[in-house]
Amino acid sequence: MGKLIVMNPAHASTPAARYGRVAITLHWLIGAALLAQITFGFLLDDIAPRGTPARAATINLHKSFGIVLALLIVVRLVWRLKHRPPAWPLALSEWQRSTSQWSHRLLYACMLVMPLSGYLGSNFSKYGVKFFGLALKPWGPVSPSWYAVFNGIHIVTAFLFCGLIAVHVAAALKHALVDRDAVFSRIWFKRPA
């Protein structure tokens, strides 16, 4: 009689366990777009200082890009919830697994809070949102205090997000260049055999 071998998926990792093509594409597409959007956000005052004619168009461009990004992020999150990530490489210790898991959760949280706080704040300002020229009707009253709350969340989360991304990239580079394990390659595009 053949023996039935039951494997715990958490321990079933092989060097070949990789993220799928869709997850990889979404990771790098959204990652690059987010880095550009964060830079754009921090440069808003330099590109178009308050009170200058270019200010409204520049802010609306930031808002429009942010809304497109939000839609991509929702697609990514839904995809992620429906597809389990690959099993951990065996070389990872328990603390590395849980730190990685929690940092990814926080990255997803920032990805949601950034566009949401921007959008909610805009609905309490007299400017509302012009999505690539199309005025989206604001549904909130003009309220400087509510605007300040959501704008504050937008700004604080932006700094938190930058810190998390810095740690994330440093960890990824350490795995790729120092440990030389499978962590980086499993989310990088596979070369044809």
Ligand code: HEM
């Ligand atoms: C993933 C999407 C987004 C990212 C990463 C992002 C990032 C940023 C960053 C880094 C800043 C500069 C913060 C600072 O002044 O210290 C900023 C400012 C701003 N963002 Fe966003 N943003 C996003 C989406 C949105 C959306 C969807 C809206 C509105 C619909 C929005 C509205 C604003 C506004 C109005 C400011 C200027 C705040 C001010 O100068 O007082 N953002 N954003």
Ligand code: HEM
């Ligand atoms: C805004 C920029 C970025 C964000 C928001 C981001 C976010 C994420 C998230 C949420 C995951 C977990 C994927 C999942 O299980 O669903 C992940 C995985 C990963 N990211 Fe990023 N990422 C960014 C940029 C980068 C960059 C620039 C690098 C490399 C230098 C990188 C390297 C990796 C690696 C190696 C993994 C796989 C980790 C693992 O196997 O568990 N990421 N990223």
